[in-house]
Amino acid sequence: PGDGVGLVSIINNISNVFPPSPPLSQGISEFCNGDNLPRNCSTHYECTHVLEVKRHSVVEVMLYDISVLGLYHPFHLHGYDFYVFDMGNFTSNDTEGNVKSILANHENKLRNGGYKNPPGKDTVLLPSGGYVILRFKADNPGWWLFHCHIVFHMIVGMDLIFHVGNDYVDLPPVPPFFPRCYNFKPKPFFNMDPFFI
Ligand SMILES: [Cu+2]
Structure with missing residues (x-):
């Protein structure tokens, strides 16, 4: 970059x-x-x-990583515990086919009440060459x-x-006179105030 x-x-x-700057106090x-x-x-x-x-909605995330470098990415979520519904490895090089069949199985399992007590976590390892499906409210x-x-x-x-x-x-107001910050990267040299340097 x-x-x-x-x-x-x-x-x-x-x-x-x-x-x-922090989106929470200064927006984006x-x-x-x-x-x-x-x-x-x-x-x-x-x-x-x-x-x-939307607040109170159920968010479902499917992460997958088609690289097979053997590096498992530990994905971490702030603010919530999520539930891990499914994880595994892709069975072929057909990414789209894999994703489709995994999601179809997942939907079936959801409809049929096939998930019992999915584990709650705030970090999950995304398998290299595999996937994970998680949800949070x-x-x-x-x-x-x-x-x-x-x-x-x-x-x-x-x-x-x-x-x-x-x-x-949904959030309390930002307190009056709450400090504000910006991007503190130095300006290019030629733009700098000569009295500053
Ligand atoms: Cu990573």
């Missing part, structure tokens, strides 16, 4: 970039997700990856990070934010 790191990570074709001016991709990028997109979630409003816990992967974009609820309706 722009900071000179030679590797990017993408989720749903988006490489997350952290916003310059620009973000993207699968339904809202910036037009001016071609191979992958770098932006703050935000998924809008979005009853805790806020801006919650969901990310691979390998720090390097966090930095190169393997994160997204679940924005649950409406800030004005």
Whole structure:
């Protein structure tokens, strides 16, 4: 990405970039997700990856990783415990076919009451060459990070934010005079105030 790191990570074709200030107190001016991709990028997109979630809805996430490097990504969610419904390995190279049949089985199992006490966790290992299906009830409003816990992967974009609820309706107001912050990256040298340096 722009900071000179030679590797990017993408989720749903988006490489997350952290916003310059906390969304909880300052909101967010620009973000993207699968339904809202910036037009001016071609191979992958770098932006703050935000998924809008209605409060009290049930969120289901299927993560899969088609690489077979043997590296298991530990995905961690803030603000919730999620339930792990299914995980396993892909059985062929046909990613789309694998995903379809896994989701079909999962839906059947849900309908038939086939899941008994799925384990609650806040971190799950996504198998290399495999998948995991998890769910949580979005009853805790806020801006919650969901990310691979390998720090390097966090930095190169393997994160997204679940924005649950409406800030004005579901969250207490930001206290008056609450400190505000911005992007503190230094300006290019030629733009700097000569009295400052
Ligand atoms: Cu990772």
